[in-house]
Amino acid sequence: MKIFSIAKDKWADGLDRLTESYRLFGPVKEEEFYNFKELAKDEAPDLNYLNTRLSPKAIIYPQSETMFEYSLDESREDHHIMKEVDNSYSPQAVIGVRPCDAKAFLLVRLNFDTPEYKDPYWIRAYESTTLVGLACDSPCSSCFCTTAGCGPYHEEGMDILLVDADNHFLAKVLTEKGEKLIKAAGWDRAADEAEAGKKIETGKQAAEAKISAFVNTDRLQEIDTVELYKAPFWEDVSFSCINCGTCTFVCPTCWCFDIQDENSGTSGLRMRNWDSCMFPLFTVHGTGHNPRGTKLHRVRQRFMHKLKYYVDKYDVGIQCVGCGRCVRSCPVNIDIRRVCDLMNRHGTEKDSCAA
């Protein structure tokens, strides 16, 4: 695919042109934290960020999303009939998404877009989205992407990879969606492919060398599921957990939701909201019985899902891209890197409480 050179003084003009055919999202600093937001006209994405507090998953998969509306007013002919709401799926582009977050959409896709089941909301939003990624030249010390199937210059999931090259960006077009966006922006200056390719490769090596945290995942698939489930370290791992939903809500790959009907007078909405396996309510049965009745059950479920069940079911590695958000945001410092290593080495030595 082609590589373009975008002079930084042409950057804003291009974004401006894009707003004619796309809704634009990008990282914006709000008080202390960066987050992805829909950009107002003439608002530029702030690409100086290390990482956003929340992942951009909500752009495609909002925390609360209305699916149907209905009326309970029996004088109306259409009462009690679910009607699909007219959600907008007009073209949108996310500018400055990190490689880890872009790859995360592909992991999530395995759940929402399968041969058997298609989630129309997620798929329509995903298909209408162009991901313009930004290579990550300053990974955080808690990032472990290179051992989580990703990397600071990883291209999977992106439509365009931007690389910061001082007074210009190199834009490597990776898909047709990306090509379309480049055209719409009017960034038409092709870069010298060989030279640009070399530059990108150099940047990639330098960025990868900065990654200082790693996980070992090589044994996860071969370890017996029941053995891992019964491992003695879960009590130690789960002790400090307060069972909030922070890790799951900041995670770009957590996909669970709950469907709720909300009535106001005689009109109602059927919506879905993010849910979290950390919450007791997530699994409580109609009888009141809860098969995951303790926090140990719930903590184990989260890590077993990401690092064992997913690995076994899809055979594409762990359900984690190493963005490090859960490590940085957990109020009590439960660290998936530590848990992953405990799981991966289970059975190879006498299990300790690994401090």
Next chain:
Amino acid sequence: MTSYIQKIQEVSERLLKECKVDMVIGFRKGTIPLMNEPYFARTPEDVQNLVWDSNCGINLANYLTDRKENIGIIAKGCDSRNIVTHIIENKIKREQLVIIGVPCKGMIDKRKITAMFEDEITEVTEDENNVTVKGNGFEKVINKNDVLQQNCALCIHRNPVEYDELIAETVEEPRDIDRYADIREIEALSPAEKDKYFEDLFSTCIRCYACRNACPLCYCPTCFTDEAKPQWVGKSQDQTDVETFHFLRAFHCAGRCTDCGACERACPVGINMRLLTRKLEKDCFDLFEWEAGMSLDVRPPLDTYKPGDPDDFIK
């Protein structure tokens, strides 16, 4: 406060060796700067993992709820007051506990320090008065008092109120602190301004419930937000539901909250929900001269009736 570590380990080891307790609840060193992890030491060998510094802001009383073992627990001022509240509310028995008191000099505000630097912080060390922050290409020494959590800067009960062992000599309690300047500002707003103020305050809430779950007072078997039959609160990002959760939770903490700051500290998006609990704390003091968790022998104002209780609110 790092000088406390040796003493904490000694006491914990002795308690475990003498079988006075089955476990000691404290902190182990965190895996990232400015964080430690709540931890339980079960054997004398485990105690070497126990640490203490200014990153121990999580309230450990939260880990006592309904436990059956005999427990040693490290307690700074606020933790000890929440332990007292736990005992009063029958969530743990006094005789199950060996309270290892830690005179506290305040916990540092992770968010405040992080916000001071554009680049990532990779190492933070501290001595008695200063915090040294290091990152890629920078190093800065900050006066610890300038970066305390707000609740710690306003704290007037730094020493444990109830304890069996004391790790160090008590520290001087700050006096003449105006604890409620910001609350008075909100009180002075008109209803419409308050409405807007709280809408803005909670606009970034993601309903992860970290505030509730980090709180030692929030131990209900099923929180009202989680009730499904009937469901009291909607689950979406609807502003009314978000605020209903925060307001109701705060009311449930009236006369019980010690302003330990665990809620605000735990919040992943930096909401200061303490503005609600501190208003109630202020009211409890104004109306009943009550401060939560100061004594095992006095019932809290909201579960007792006295003929002299203020009744001006009855119109």
